[in-house]
Amino acid sequence: MPTDEDLPETFHVTTDEQLRAVSNLTRHRIMAVLRFEPATITQVAERVGLAKGSSSYHVRLLERAGLVKVVRTRKVRGVTERYYAMAARSIVLPDPGEGGPDVLMRHAVADLESAPANSERYVRMAHLRLTERQFAELGARLEALADEYRALSDPALPDASLVLALFHPAPRARAEAEEGSA
Secondary structure (H helix, E strand, O other): OOOHHHOOOEEEOOOHHHHHHHOOHHHHHHHHHHOOOOEOHHHHHHHHOOOHHHHHHHHHHHHHOOOEEEEEEEEEOOEEEEEEEEOOOEEEOOOOOOOOOOHHHHHHHHHHHHOOOOOOOOOOOOOOOOOHHHHHHHHHHHHHHHHHHHHHOOOOOOOOOOOOOOOOOOOHHHHHHHHHHO
């Protein structure tokens, strides 16, 4: 069975079919399940809280788009059981362009909103004023920190999601004008 080391580092989403596949919140959650260890359709259904038929439908769409693949099969009572895993360690989406929706951030917010209210979480927003060099350094440090903890991840432990967004917001004058016209 392929290990995490055998996987390509990144999968670049380039086609409309791939973009549609990752734009769905259910499929986003399925990919999160498959990120750390292979799973069967039944296991995916249990972990995501879907009916087996729905799970199968979504996994097949992801497989057709090349985002997940069968990494192992075994015979169980005359039926071939397929284990699916991510096709790469990370997925890179195309830049949505100015004013376009950022699919990953929308999924992250949906996951945060659906997390149990009594669960431990750390959510913080900070407004910073940085030079371009400081901005680049902070981005690199955040990515390195995320990579460090990703390497420590143990599939036997409960899931935790980390969302990082370092960006320059829209200029205030334009943002205020857009608010006024809404």
